[in-house]
Amino acid sequence: MFGTMCEVRLTKVHEGLNLKDKAVLVTGGASGIGREIAILMAHKGASVAILDVDFARAAAVEKEIGNQTKQSLAISGDVSSAGQVEIAYKTMLSEFGRLDILVNCAAIGTNETTLTTTEYLWETIMSTNLKGVFICSKLAVEIMLNQGHGGSIINICSTAANNARVGGIAYSTSKAGVVQFTKSLALEMGPYGIRVNAVSPSLTDFDHGQNPKSTSSYRKAFIEQIPLGRTAQAVEIANTVIFLASEDAKFITGEVIHVDGGYSAGKFTVKD
Amino acid sequence: MDFKNKSAVITGSGQGIGRAIALELSRRGAQVLVCDINESSLNKVVKEINLNGGKAIGIKADATDPNQVSGLITKALDNFGKIDILVNNVGGSGNKNANGITEISDELWDQIMDLNLKSMFLCSRYVVPHMISRNYGKIVNISSMAVKGNFRVRGAAAAIPYAGAKAGVIGFTAQLAKDLGPSGVYVNAVMPGHILNEPGSRMAERINKMSDSEKQTTIQRIPLGRRGTPEEVARTVAFLASDDASYITGTVIEVSGGM
Numbered sequence: 001m002f003g004t005m006c007e008v009r010l011t012k013v014h015e016g017l018n019l020k021d022k023a024v025l026v027t028g029g030a031s032g033i034g035r036e037i038a039i040l041m042a043h044k045g046a047s048v049a050i051l052d053v054d055f056a057r058a059a060a061v062e063k064e065i066g067n068q069t070k071q072s073l074a075i076s077g078d079v080s081s082a083g084q085v086e087i088a089y090k091t092m093l094s095e096f097g098r099l100d101i102l103v104n105c106a107a108i109g110t111n112e113t114t115l116t117t118t119e120y121l122w123e124t125i126m127s128t129n130l131k132g133v134f135i136c137s138k139l140a141v142e143i144m145l146n147q148g149h150g151g152s153i154i155n156i157c158s159t160a161a162n163n164a165r166v167g168g169i170a171y172s173t174s175k176a177g178v179v180q181f182t183k184s185l186a187l188e189m190g191p192y193g194i195r196v197n198a199v200s201p202s203l204t205d206f207d208h209g210q211n212p213k214s215t216s217s218y219r220k221a222f223i224e225q226i227p228l229g230r231t232a233q234a235v236e237i238a239n240t241v242i243f244l245a246s247e248d249a250k251f252i253t254g255e256v257i258h259v260d261g262g263y264s265a266g267k268f269t270v271k272d
Numbered sequence: 273m274d275f276k277n278k279s280a281v282i283t284g285s286g287q288g289i290g291r292a293i294a295l296e297l298s299r300r301g302a303q304v305l306v307c308d309i310n311e312s313s314l315n316k317v318v319k320e321i322n323l324n325g326g327k328a329i330g331i332k333a334d335a336t337d338p339n340q341v342s343g344l345i346t347k348a349l350d351n352f353g354k355i356d357i358l359v360n361n362v363g364g365s366g367n368k369n370a371n372g373i374t375e376i377s378d379e380l381w382d383q384i385m386d387l388n389l390k391s392m393f394l395c396s397r398y399v400v401p402h403m404i405s406r407n408y409g410k411i412v413n414i415s416s417m418a419v420k421g422n423f424r425v426r427g428a429a430a431a432i433p434y435a436g437a438k439a440g441v442i443g444f445t446a447q448l449a450k451d452l453g454p455s456g457v458y459v460n461a462v463m464p465g466h467i468l469n470e471p472g473s474r475m476a477e478r479i480n481k482m483s484d485s486e487k488q489t490t491i492q493r494i495p496l497g498r499r500g501t502p503e504e505v506a507r508t509v510a511f512l513a514s515d516d517a518s519y520i521t522g523t524v525i526e527v528s529g530g531m
Contacts, residue, residue, distance in 0.1 A: 016507060017516075186495060186530045187495050187530060189495075190494070190495025190496045190497065190529065190530045191495065191496075191497055193496070195496075195530075226453070227449060227450045227451075227452075227453020227454065227521060227522065228453045228519065228521060229453065229454055232519045233519075236518050236519035237519075239516040239517070239518075240516070240517070240520065242516075243511045243516065248507040248508070248510075248511060249507070249508070249511075250504060251465075251496065251500040251501070251504040251505075251527050251528070251529050252508065252525070252526070252527055252528075253495060253496055253529060253530035254495065254526075254530035255525060255526045255528075255530075257520070257523065257525055258520070258522075258523040259517075259519050259520050260519070260520075260523070261453065261519050261521060262449045262450055262453045262521040262522035262523075264522065264523065265446040265447075265449045265450050265521065265522025265523065266446055266450040266522070
């Protein structure tokens with residue numbers, strides 16, 4: 001499956017989805033869905049900065065993109081620290097000279113119920129998943145407003161935003177916050193041509209293997225609820241991010257696109 | 273050319289958004305069947321596509337009539353050998369000015385339900401067995417932001433049945449997507465907001481009839497500060513019909529400028 005997807009990625013030609021001359025920051029771009037977004041955006045012609053707490057892995061993505069003779073830059077930083085994010089943008093701007101697209105992908109998952117969620121864990125999740133989106137977007141919007149030629153922000157949300165699951169209390173709450181943040185910022189920024197959208201994936205596999213955080217019983221139960229009968233590949237999430245970032249989506253803002261194999265369309269199936 | 277070797281049927285494609293979808297899919301390599309109840313407008317679109325090096329055929333049909341829809345799908349299969357994409361675009365809010373609920377006759381209600389919902393049901397019913405047999409298909413239904421009750425279609429229009437019918441499109445999309453997911457057939461919807469169609473089209477005429485203050489009010493409620501274009505809707509339809517959307521089914525994308 002992954003091989004097929006790569007083929008789709010490399011043979012796809014549609015000029016509307018070209019990101020030539022665009023500069024992108026992908027938070028959480030060192031691994032998982034973020035890494036796939038960074039690589040695909042570079043492939044579509046963008047210069048890509050990868051902001052991640054794991055600098056070694058971010059540098060590996062930079063190298064991988066560099067090997068395809070595309071421009072990229074690994075930056076070390078925590079999205080929940082305004083100081084570190086500010087430095088990240090300065091570094092990026094000094095290298096690329098502009099910022100056109102921000103992809104907020106950095107996030108952490110949990111598997112704790114309310115009773116087992118400590119206050120510290122709650123704050124950690126909210127800091128990265130929600131405050132991080134606020135900080136990175138706020139600084140991005142300041143830069144984009146100064147540049148004066150609009151921009152695009154894409155938040156990686158989750159089907160967990162609309163679908164409760166035992167063990168997802170903090171994660172679901174943070175992602176529901178991302179949905180409303182997306183819509184609110186879109187309203188504020190519409191008049192300035194800055195579009196703000198989100199992509200909501202369900203269970204997604206990446207890095208040439210299964211999602212490392214999913215147990216086999218969880219996977220099985222999840223897949224049973226998905227009309228397409230399989231999990232997503234990270235590149236499939238990335239393809240939607242590219243669409244939202246591109247000129248093809250220039251009348252779309254404040255929108256959340258579910259890339260979930262039909263999960264949100266309905267989940268209870270009676271098997272005859 | 274991401275739609276090379278694909279064939280598409282687009283209902284109501286003689287004008288407006290449907291026309292733009294036919295042109296966009298054709299530009300990206302698909303062979304298209306242009307279907308409309310208005311023969312002269314569909315002929316114009318077919319001619320436009322073929323002159324630009326695309327491949328289109330035109331069929332006049334009433335998408336609310338089962339026999340005509342059955343014939344339409346048969347002709348598409350005879351000509352193309354297969355149908356990869358079905359865009360259920362035909363619809364509208366009628367040609368009677370009936371804004372209040374008491375002004376809506378039984379006939380008008382039925383007419384608008386048929387035009388927006390039954391047409392989609394019939395076209396899907398005749399195409400789905402073929403798509404299942406090939407384990408491949410992309411159905412894109414056109415809904416409307418009217419679903420949310422936050423814009424009243426001015427001029428000759430019946431807003432209430434229209435909003436109800438377009439909401440029906442969403443439920444139909446979700447259920448059909450769920451049924452057909454295991455068969456490799458994808459079903460999604462697009463919700464356009466205020467779209468300025470080409471001069472002479474129904475929506476263009478309606479907007480023409482608005483007073484300046486009405487026009488202003490409409491635009492003020494769109495965060496991006498302008499109306500959309502049919503091409504912008506068409507590109508989202510194309511995205512959903514493409515293999516880039518290989519994990520998207522049963523969903524709705526609003527193309528509304530944020531309203």
